[in-house]
Amino acid sequence: MDNEKIISEVMGGGLRALNKLAGSPLVERFGLHDRARQLVYEGAKRAAETAKRLAPKAPRRAASGRSHKFDLRLTEEQQLMRDTLRRFADEVMQPAAREADDHLAPPEGFFEACSDLGAISMAVPEVLGGATERVSAVSQMLIAEDLARGDMGLAYAALSPLSFVTALVHWGDERQQTALLRSFVDKGPIGASVAVMEPHPFFDPAAPRTTAKKKGSELVLTGEKSMVALARHAKWFLVAAELPKLGPRFILIERETEGVEVSDETAMGLGSAGLGRLRLNKVRVSIDALLGGESALQPDARAAYHDAINRSRIAWGAMALGTSQALLDYVIPYCNDRVAFGEPISHRQAVAFMIANIAIELESMRMLVYRAAGRVDAGLPCTREAYLARTLCSDKAMEIGTNGVQLLGGAGFIKDHPVELWYRQLRSIGVMDGNLLV
Amino acid sequence: MIYLELPKNLRVLANQAHQIGKNVFRPISQKYDEAEHDYPKELDMLAALLDGLDAGGGRPDGGGVAGLKQKRGGDEVNNGANMATCVGLTELCWGDVGLALSIPRQGLGNAAISAVASAEQKKRFEGLWAAMAITEPGAGSDSANIRTTARLDGDEWVLNGEKIYVTAGSRADAVVVWATLDRNLGRAAIKSFVVPHGTPGMEVVRLDRKLGIRASDTASITLIDCRIPKENLLGNEDIDTKEGFGGVMQTFDNTRPTVAAMAVGVARAALDHARELLSKEGIEVRYRGSIHSKSAVEAELIRMEAEWEAGRLLMLKASWMADNGIPNSMEASMSKAKAARVANEITLRCVELCGGEGYSQRGLLEKWARDSKILDIFEGTQQIQLLIIARRLLGKRSAELR
Numbered sequence: 001m002d003n004e005k006i007i008s009e010v011m012g013g014g015l016r017a018l019n020k021l022a023g024s025p026l027v028e029r030f031g032l033h034d035r036a037r038q039l040v041y042e043g044a045k046r047a048a049e050t051a052k053r054l055a056p057k058a059p060r061r062a063a064s065g066r067s068h069k070f071d072l073r074l075t076e077e078q079q080l081m082r083d084t085l086r087r088f089a090d091e092v093m094q095p096a097a098r099e100a101d102d103h104l105a106p107p108e109g110f111f112e113a114c115s116d117l118g119a120i121s122m123a124v125p126e127v128l129g130g131a132t133e134r135v136s137a138v139s140q141m142l143i144a145e146d147l148a149r150g151d152m153g154l155a156y157a158a159l160s161p162l163s164f165v166t167a168l169v170h171w172g173d174e175r176q177q178t179a180l181l182r183s184f185v186d187k188g189p190i191g192a193s194v195a196v197m198e199p200h201p202f203f204d205p206a207a208p209r210t211t212a213k214k215k216g217s218e219l220v221l222t223g224e225k226s227m228v229a230l231a232r233h234a235k236w237f238l239v240a241a242e243l244p245k246l247g248p249r250f251i252l253i254e255r256e257t258e259g260v261e262v263s264d265e266t267a268m269g270l271g272s273a274g275l276g277r278l279r280l281n282k283v284r285v286s287i288d289a290l291l292g293g294e295s296a297l298q299p300d301a302r303a304a305y306h307d308a309i310n311r312s313r314i315a316w317g318a319m320a321l322g323t324s325q326a327l328l329d330y331v332i333p334y335c336n337d338r339v340a341f342g343e344p345i346s347h348r349q350a351v352a353f354m355i356a357n358i359a360i361e362l363e364s365m366r367m368l369v370y371r372a373a374g375r376v377d378a379g380l381p382c383t384r385e386a387y388l389a390r391t392l393c394s395d396k397a398m399e400i401g402t403n404g405v406q407l408l409g410g411a412g413f414i415k416d417h418p419v420e421l422w423y424r425q426l427r428s429i430g431v432m433d434g435n436l437l438v
Numbered sequence: 439m440i441y442l443e444l445p446k447n448l449r450v451l452a453n454q455a456h457q458i459g460k461n462v463f464r465p466i467s468q469k470y471d472e473a474e475h476d477y478p479k480e481l482d483m484l485a486a487l488l489d490g491l492d493a494g495g496g497r498p499d500g501g502g503v504a505g506l507k508q509k510r511g512g513d514e515v516n517n518g519a520n521m522a523t524c525v526g527l528t529e530l531c532w533g534d535v536g537l538a539l540s541i542p543r544q545g546l547g548n549a550a551i552s553a554v555a556s557a558e559q560k561k562r563f564e565g566l567w568a569a570m571a572i573t574e575p576g577a578g579s580d581s582a583n584i585r586t587t588a589r590l591d592g593d594e595w596v597l598n599g600e601k602i603y604v605t606a607g608s609r610a611d612a613v614v615v616w617a618t619l620d621r622n623l624g625r626a627a628i629k630s631f632v633v634p635h636g637t638p639g640m641e642v643v644r645l646d647r648k649l650g651i652r653a654s655d656t657a658s659i660t661l662i663d664c665r666i667p668k669e670n671l672l673g674n675e676d677i678d679t680k681e682g683f684g685g686v687m688q689t690f691d692n693t694r695p696t697v698a699a700m701a702v703g704v705a706r707a708a709l710d711h712a713r714e715l716l717s718k719e720g721i722e723v724r725y726r727g728s729i730h731s732k733s734a735v736e737a738e739l740i741r742m743e744a745e746w747e748a749g750r751l752l753m754l755k756a757s758w759m760a761d762n763g764i765p766n767s768m769e770a771s772m773s774k775a776k777a778a779r780v781a782n783e784i785t786l787r788c789v790e791l792c793g794g795e796g797y798s799q800r801g802l803l804e805k806w807a808r809d810s811k812i813l814d815i816f817e818g819t820q821q822i823q824l825l826i827i828a829r830r831l832l833g834k835r836s837a838e839l840r
Contacts, residue, residue: 068441069441070441070448071440072758074440204726204727349825349840352825352832355831356775356827356828359827360752364752367751368744371443374440385747388725395741
């Protein structure tokens, strides 16, 4: 295929994806059609302009076109996405959360609805058939935040394939991208998940115990991965393993490969993501399965892996934000309505101050997570910032979770209200590391 | 476009202010902590330096408190005077909070003038160093309960009352006094008045001896039949019960982020110094690995840094909102509540972590731990900030959530 043909086909993919967003029944239902149309217009204009240029390889780093000023505003694209996802979170996810938690699986039709929203398309650049001019960690962080506001478990389910795709976009080689990306953009990658976490104390994603030993043109993997979302259904896993003398790398592993053993894993929370444990028993894969191909054998490919760790900390931070926000939005009307000693309990400082502190710590977490994501998009180092964001979220998210239950008292302890669910989910912040990324 | 880094011009400004904190404030920090009520003459030079830089358009404290005002929104994102002031003040307070509070013409009264004065008044009071007098023996946080009165007599206001805890109250050129026109009309009747020192009837009756910020003078002032011109009432004299406290309270939306900035500065000073001392003991801070497999002290330093960043970013957010015409009352309170409590915790913890070296007055860690306490008190205590935030979140009036 000549270049021009590739470009036009790829542009077609981008426009298709955009069109999908604009034509989504949810966008229509949420009354966001006009703005979506505007975006499509701009997308088309961009596509036309891009088509004039030669198709570049997938951008490793987003181009920097910023003003370099401190800025908390969202782009128009992000705002549209946010408005849509918030409605989706409130109207579709929240009502489905309890049942999904009971059944340890997302509800019927959930992935189709997510796919309709076009979130996946936003994670894939136009040149690879997606819908966005440049893939943005901030945009994906916002998506994670808004979905987790609906339900963290369901968000984890929805975001696992997205994380898989994101890793492929950033660090996959051309062959891997061609083989996997297009089908994901078109069909929605319901069958892919990222497996970094391991079930032991002091887990450090930079030093996985799972090993991948090079034997000729093959890698032999041995180890155990935990809390893997969609484990029962995923066709593909992106597994983190330590290559002797090289350090940790990602490896694409098909579920059907011999030695891959998947079992269900229930946990304190996040059950609706369909959690599972992955046992790798001398799993042999071709060296081509290394994410990024042969080039991942270079020592400097280590940087990509560490980039992924940072991005993972941003993603889990965003999850903490969304669920904490849902909690804050829930306890406010509850404490205003709940009357004791002749007046709403929110008239008591002991209650009101807890709520004020939830808001303060939530905003604190938000600032740290946003900052780390902003640095990724700006191409700045963010190891320190992502680590600090994780540190703060580990402490504050759980504080918010436990205070949420406390504010409802006995009612918080029973399953008539969602706060006990959020309590269980928020304990995952500070534990989960690696299985998602922006 | 989410981007939470300082723009280049503010990084330059921060660096300049840091140099002042390091080279002007730090060398005299201990001296004026000990000689509590001596006037730091060195600051006159600094004021001249700042004025010079101001004239050249490159002032390292960002133009100071007089520039604090809520901007109208535009299409372009603005990193303006509010953020610049906060960024500059952070670095000055990394040097010394008490001295930063004693820089001539940077009083809270100046912020009040900037926030509520008419154009004519701003012109008339230009270059005046103004302190702010709100608190009374019977009314601290409960500022609606002010007893100092202002009665119009011909072309003059006659002020009577007693004010305490007036920062820079003796050194400033004038004091902005909060007084009520009619005690029966509550908050709405409270107005602010510019009273120049030397006005018969106003007297500094004592200087407090304090826990911290001892380089800054804290005065008690009495007003006995003190007469000032009618035009010295800031803003307008109408008693609008609907607007309520609005006028005078507006000042706080602008000044609370600056107190947060002070907290961020002194906390950073403690963190920097503690890390330096601890590194000599082989303690290194690494942003990798599980925090649970670290030594207790390394984990603690990281946790403190995360909390510090939270205070800092909330401070920048509140000032950014002011610069971009976004109402920021709640965010200003959040920034102050978070930054100040975190600064107090950090400075105290750093003393503890550094042991005898931290507690000794041969070093500055113990001083910062004393200085930081006031930041969680003045311009509204922690508890007042929580009330403001909670009322806003819950949609409650002060009569309901008291």
